[in-house]
Amino acid sequence: MSHDLPGGTPAAGERGKSGGSGGAGEPVWSEEEDDRTAETLRWLREKRKAHRRQKGRDIAVVVYTIVLLGAGYGGGYAFYFLRRVRLGADYGAVGAHVRDTLPALFAFLTAALALLAARDALWRGPVVVPAPSVGWLLAQPVRRAAVLRPWFWVSAAASTAGALAVAGAAAVVLRVLGLAPLGGALLALLPAAVCLPLLAVATGMAVEHRAGLARLVRRFSAPAVVVLMLLAGQVAAAAYGHRSAVLEQVELWSGPWGWAAQPVVAATTGGHAPGWPAAVVLLVLLTAAGLVRGHRDAALVPTAQLRQRAATAQTVSSVMYSAELRAAKLALTDAAGTGHTARVRLPRPRSKYLVVVWRDLLSLLRAPARPGKALMWTACAAAVAALAVRSGGGARAVGLAAALLLGYVAVGALAEPARLETDDVRRAAWSPFRFRTLMLQHAVVPTVLGALLALLAAVPFAVAGAPWALLLMPLCALPFGAAAVFAAARGPARTNLLFTGISTPVGDPGIFLFLGWYAMGPLVAVGGLAIALHRVLERPLDAGAVAGTAGVAVVLAAGLLFFATRLADRLVRHGS
Numbered sequence: 256m257s258h259d260l261p262g263g264t265p266a267a268g269e270r271g272k273s274g275g276s277g278g279a280g281e282p283v284w285s286e287e288e289d290d291r292t293a294e295t296l297r298w299l300r301e302k303r304k305a306h307r308r309q310k311g312r313d314i315a316v317v318v319y320t321i322v323l324l325g326a327g328y329g330g331g332y333a334f335y336f337l338r339r340v341r342l343g344a345d346y347g348a349v350g351a352h353v354r355d356t357l358p359a360l361f362a363f364l365t366a367a368l369a370l371l372a373a374r375d376a377l378w379r380g381p382v383v384v385p386a387p388s389v390g391w392l393l394a395q396p397v398r399r400a401a402v403l404r405p406w407f408w409v410s411a412a413a414s415t416a417g418a419l420a421v422a423g424a425a426a427v428v429l430r431v432l433g434l435a436p437l438g439g440a441l442l443a444l445l446p447a448a449v450c451l452p453l454l455a456v457a458t459g460m461a462v463e464h465r466a467g468l469a470r471l472v473r474r475f476s477a478p479a480v481v482v483l484m485l486l487a488g489q490v491a492a493a494a495y496g497h498r499s500a501v502l503e504q505v506e507l508w509s510g511p512w513g514w515a516a517q518p519v520v521a522a523t524t525g526g527h528a529p530g531w532p533a534a535v536v537l538l539v540l541l542t543a544a545g546l547v548r549g550h551r552d553a554a555l556v557p558t559a560q561l562r563q564r565a566a567t568a569q570t571v572s573s574v575m576y577s578a579e580l581r582a583a584k585l586a587l588t589d590a591a592g593t594g595h596t597a598r599v600r601l602p603r604p605r606s607k608y609l610v611v612v613w614r615d616l617l618s619l620l621r622a623p624a625r626p627g628k629a630l631m632w633t634a635c636a637a638a639v640a641a642l643a644v645r646s647g648g649g650a651r652a653v654g655l656a657a658a659l660l661l662g663y664v665a666v667g668a669l670a671e672p673a674r675l676e677t678d679d680v681r682r683a684a685w686s687p688f689r690f691r692t693l694m695l696q697h698a699v700v701p702t703v704l705g706a707l708l709a710l711l712a713a714v715p716f717a718v719a720g721a722p723w724a725l726l727l728m729p730l731c732a733l734p735f736g737a738a739a740v741f742a743a744a745r746g747p748a749r750t751n752l753l754f755t756g757i758s759t760p761v762g763d764p765g766i767f768l769f770l771g772w773y774a775m776g777p778l779v780a781v782g783g784l785a786i787a788l789h790r791v792l793e794r795p796l797d798a799g800a801v802a803g804t805a806g807v808a809v810v811l812a813a814g815l816l817f818f819a820t821r822l823a824d825r826l827v828r829h830g831s
Contacts, residue, residue, distance in 0.1 A: 292397040299392065350432035354523050356493045358503040361516030363486040365451055370479050372455035373462050373472045378567050378590035380463030381410035381456050382553050386565040393558055400554035403561075407460060407553035411546070414452035422448035434523040443522035446535050447515035450542040454511055457545030463560075464552040473591070477627050484631060491638070507534070514538040563590065578748040578769070581674070607687055611696035615672045619700070625668050629708060632665035637712035640728075644721070644792065651792065656785045663735045663777045666705035670739035673697035677743045680826055690827045691820040694744055698816065702736030726801060727791070730808045731784055737815035738776035744822040746829070748773070776815060783811045 382403050384393075392402055426440035435443065462468045489502070507513035507520070507528065515538055517531035528534075567590040574582040599620040604613050619625055636658045643654025673694060676683055686693045706729040716724035752769040771778070787807040791800045 290396065290398065292401045295392070295395050295397050296401065350434050352494045352496075353429075353432055354434055355496070355498055356490050357520050357523065358506050358513065358516055359486060359489040359493050361447070361519070362506045362512040363483065363490055365510075365512035365515065366479070366483055366486060368451060368455045369458055370476070370483065372459040374476065374591065376459035376462035377469055377472060378587050379564055380556075381460050381549070382406045382463060382556055382561070383564055383568050384561050386562070386569055389558065389561045389565050393561070403556060404550060404553045407456070407549060410459075411453055411456045411549075414456050415449055418448040418452040429523065439522050440519075443518040446518055446538055450538045451511065451515055453542050454545050457542075457549040460549035460552050464556055477624055480627075480631060484634065488638075511538055511541055514541075578750055578753075578773075580748075581678070585678070608696075611686070611688075611693060612699050615697060615700040618672050619669060619704075622671075625671055626704070628668040629665045629704070632661050632668065633705075633708040633712050636661035636665060637715070641716070644716075652785070652789050655789055655792075656781060659731065659781045659784050659788075660777065662705075662709065662731055663738060663781055665708065666701050666732055666735035667739045667742070667777075669701040669704050670697070670736070670743060672700075673740050673743040677746070677823075677826060691823040694740055694819055694823045695816060697743070698736045698740040698819075701739055702732050705732035705735055706730075708732075723801060727788065727804055730805055733808045734780035734784060734811035734815060737812040737819065738780040741776040741815045741819040741822070744819045744826060745773075745776070746822060746826050779815060780811055783807060 384403065384406060388402070393399065422444040423441070426435075426437055426444055429435045429440040430437040434440070462472055489499075492498070507517055508530075514534040517528040517534040521528040521531045567586055570586045571583045574580075574586065599617065601613060601617050601620070604610060639654055639661060640658035643651050643658055646654055676693065676697065680690060683690050683693055688696070709728040709732055710725065713724040713728040716728075749769070749772055752772055753763075753765040755763055755765040755768065757764060784807065787804050791804055794800070
């Protein structure tokens with residue numbers, strides 16, 4: 256049976272057999288003699304011509320829609336926002352605050368970009384070949400470099416294009432704040448907009464190609480997040496006038512985060528970064544070296560790894576289209592790996608009513624990243640809450656809602672055992688309790704640990720003269736824990752809500768119904784607590800106000816847990 260490639264040429268194996276060493280003087284088959292890269296890619300381009308045309312039309316429609324919505328709906332809001340920013344710069348010294356934060360801000364953004372690129376490379380990376388190409392194209396007698404390297408450069412071009420758009424918006428903001436002319440701001444931001452995304456792509460390529468680097472990324476992701484939090488604290492401190500000249504000079508010269516910042520610092524301060532040309536040269540050289548290394552690594556990714564990444568990307572894409580965010584998260588977790596797992600043991604409880612609590616505590620101790628995430632989000636919530644308390648009016652309400660939302664995310668990070676239980680209700684066969692009772696018991700550990708973290712976050716408020724925080728902040732953990740269990744028991748996404756068939760001036764309201772259903776738990780918890788706490792902060796605190804807030808928290812938690820039990824019963828009926 257003939258195994259012909261496109262165009263009727265014999266496959267590599269048959270060429271090797273027909274051209275084998277039958278005698279002493281016959282040539283031996285080699286890859287150079289049977290290189291069909293140009294022929295195969297030309298045939299593939301011809302077959303994909305219609306698909307590429309249709310894909311180009313789809314992309315054009317998407318771009319047109321985004322531009323139309325951005326210009327039609329966002330233009331007025333953008334103009335209003337920039338006008339308010341300009342007024343604030345005139346009367347509130349906003350421009351000076353922004354200028355003071357630039358060294359720390361660039362270090363924070365560069366570190367965040369590097370961490371995101373490294374984490375992305377654990378499951379995807381710059382080189383992600385579609386599954387059909389991995390299964391068929393790489394099996395042909397073609398050069399791997401000709402197939403894989405274009406994907407690396409496509410990722411680099413896409414990252415650079417997005418960074419240039421962000422740089423354009425940042426230049427407009429600098430011009431509105433009066434820190435630099437528009438042309439000067441664009442030129443100053445150009446090295447960062449071009450080099451930093453390319454360095455991020457090169458970093459992702461190194462992690463994708465080297466298994467040792469991938470293990471290091473998994474191990475040191477948590478310390479990297481701590482560094483990001485410290486840099487964010489430095490940005491906030493600089494905005495309030497607490498700058499460290501020594502630390503900023505170290506940041507400006509210690510790596511690409513500072514080299515990219517120096518042209519912007521020089522443009523906005525009138526030349527207070529005299530060595531910025533040398534910094535730009537260093538940044539360009541480092542970027543060139545990273546691209547050369549990434550270009551070489553792109554052709555060396557193993558085929559098995561490419562198959563795994565293509566399958567993961569296809570799974571994530573398909574479940575995102577069906578709005579199954581939980582399935583997408585599980586696929587990413589399986590592909591990226593869980594990192595370090597601690598070997599921790601706890602004494603077994605004697606009462607069966609403590610078994611669920613024991614299992615939940617053990618799972619959190621064996622996955623220390625989850626308590627670490629909860630601690631990080633709690634610190635962020637406390638920082639936003641401090642800003643909200645110092646503000647007034649609408650700014651206080653928005654800040655308070657943002658702080659409560661971050662608090663819910665912190666408690667939700669501790670509720671992973673409940674979500675694992677509802678991923679497959681058959682896992683609950685070990686439990687001596689009904690499934691609804693099991694879900695109620697899963698709310699104990701997130702609520703108690705969340706209350707302890709909130710109590711720890713409330714200590715600075717109490718020291719600053721607000722002892723009421725020691726009671727009000729831990730109370731928020733009650734509805735947050737209940738909302739996390741409610742969200743876990745919610746079940747598969749109800750995509751039927753996306754299309755109601757009702758016509759309104761703004762279109763079908765199904766998307767709002769779906770988002771409301773999806774965010775019902777945190778929406779009720781955060782919304783109810785925000786209203787109660789905003790009313791409390793608007794007047795002097797007394798025992799009655801604190802008792803009223805406690806009552807609201809208890810009622811919200813009880814209501815969410817009641818509906819969580821109803822959803823748990825529904826899951827059992829549909830899962831059995």
